[in-house]
Amino acid sequence: MDALSNYELAVLALGAIGFGIWLLVKGGDVTIDSAVRIAENAGLSKLFIAATIVAFGTSAPELFTSVTANLGGYPGISVGNVIGSNIANVLMVIGLSAIIAPVLIDRKEVRVDTWVMVGATVAMSVAAWAGVLPFWAAVGMIAAIIGYVVYQYKASRIEVEEDEEAEPLPGNPYLLVTVGVTTLVIGAEILVQGAVAGGRALGVPEAVIGMTVIAFGTSLPELMACVAAARKGQSDMIVGGIVGSNIFNILSVMAISAAVKPLVIDPRFFAFDVPVVLAVTALFTVFLLLIGRIGRVAGALMAVAYILFTVAQYGGVADLVVTAQN
Numbered sequence: 025m026d027a028l029s030n031y032e033l034a035v036l037a038l039g040a041i042g043f044g045i046w047l048l049v050k051g052g053d054v055t056i057d058s059a060v061r062i063a064e065n066a067g068l069s070k071l072f073i074a075a076t077i078v079a080f081g082t083s084a085p086e087l088f089t090s091v092t093a094n095l096g097g098y099p100g101i102s103v104g105n106v107i108g109s110n111i112a113n114v115l116m117v118i119g120l121s122a123i124i125a126p127v128l129i130d131r132k133e134v135r136v137d138t139w140v141m142v143g144a145t146v147a148m149s150v151a152a153w154a155g156v157l158p159f160w161a162a163v164g165m166i167a168a169i170i171g172y173v174v175y176q177y178k179a180s181r182i183e184v185e186e187d188e189e190a191e192p193l194p195g196n197p198y199l200l201v202t203v204g205v206t207t208l209v210i211g212a213e214i215l216v217q218g219a220v221a222g223g224r225a226l227g228v229p230e231a232v233i234g235m236t237v238i239a240f241g242t243s244l245p246e247l248m249a250c251v252a253a254a255r256k257g258q259s260d261m262i263v264g265g266i267v268g269s270n271i272f273n274i275l276s277v278m279a280i281s282a283a284v285k286p287l288v289i290d291p292r293f294f295a296f297d298v299p300v301v302l303a304v305t306a307l308f309t310v311f312l313l314l315i316g317r318i319g320r321v322a323g324a325l326m327a328v329a330y331i332l333f334t335v336a337q338y339g340g341v342a343d344l345v346v347t348a349q350n
Contacts, residue, residue, distance in 0.1 A: 033221060040214050040221070047207050047214065058201035065197065076173055080272050087277045094281045099288045103152075106278045107297045110145070110270045112243040114308045115330035117250050121262050122323025124254040129263055129316045136179070137267045138312045140172055144274040145305045151287075152294040162282035169275035209245060263312070270305075300333060 093101035121127055147165065151157040246269050253261035281287055311318050318326075 036221070043214055047210060058197040058204055061197035062201060076176065076268060080268070080276070087280065090277050090281045091284060094285050094287055100290050102281045102287060103278070103289050103293055104297070106148070106273045107293060107301050109243050109246075109273055111297075111301050111304050111333060112240065112330060113246055113266045113269055113273075114304050115326045115333065117243065117247045118262070118266055118308070118318060119323045119326030119330065120247065121250045121254040122318040123320050123327065124251060125257060125259075126320060127254070127262050127318040127323075128259040129312055129318070130260070131313055131316045133260075134263055134267060134312050136176070137264070137271070138309055141267050141271050142305060142309055144168075144271050145302060148274045148278065149294070149298050149302060152289045152298045155289050155291065155294075157278065157282040157287040157289065159283060159286055162279040162287075165275045165279035166283065169272065169279070172271065172275070205245075267312070 090102040090105050093099070093105065118127065144165075151161065246265060250262045250265055253259075253265070278287065311322075
């Protein structure tokens with residue numbers, strides 16, 4: 025690699041970025057199509073499939089990143105990855121999906137999922153206030169996510185058990201959804217690594233690369249899966265995928281990270297980032313339970329809000345808030 029010029033490294037990085045994006049697009053299409061078929065064949069709601077199989081699969085990059093970071097002695101990356109991903113999921117992913125096609129919400133069907141998401145976000149906020157997520161709390165959160173999945177599975181089966189059995193479709197949707205999610209994870213990794221290599225070749229500081237590319241990259245599977253769902257008019261898959269992903273990020277990703285090693289949380293998160301994620305979650309809750317629809321204008325405003333949040337991080341606004349509060 026030392027023999028390669030910066031220009032050659034940049035070209036290779038651009039190739040990796042392009043290939044990663046292609047994998048993400050194809051993986052998103054396969055995942056959504058297969059998940060819909062699983063829901064139809066198994067007599068389960070699309071919302072349940074999106075909130076479990078798709079949400080857990082697309083949260084895999086966050087899980088790998090957070091656990092590795094905490095074990096490596098970088099708990100700030102682990103915590104920031106979860107908080108940043110939840111903010112990006114709502115403002116960026118939902119926002120861009122709504123720009124492609126308005127997101128329609130069945131307010132009754134998402135009620136339980138929404139309150140679980142709110143409860144998980146509050147629990148994370150309490151941990152941030154305490155400055156640590158200990159082992160016993162992590163185990164409790166993992167138990168909560170297991171209970172949530174079991175409850176939703178039973179509720180989904182009861183809801184549709186009287187429906188006629190869906191006509192079997194060719195192919196194995198379970199294998200295909202596994203391939204789709206795996207492709208999403210691999211595509212995200214290739215894209216991130218390509219961007220890191222390109223940034224280094226162009227002389228971009230590594231800290232800047234990590235705070236932008238890595239944080240954005242772990243949300244790419246959710247983004248591509250939801251964009252694919254938006255193009256196919258599958259609003260249930262979008263809503264279920266994001267609500268489920270936000271729940272899994274806290275009760276699974278953060279909890280597993282703390283279970284392998286107590287998670288120490290820097291005070292700066294409670295001073296700036298936690299209030300932001302609480303506000304974003306509250307806004308999302310209003311759409312989910314009261315409005316029942318996210319149109320193109322709202323989606324555009326949410327996307328702009330995410331850009332402003334990122335600018336605030338790089339503009340030092342977060343550090344100024346922390347300094348003022350201290």
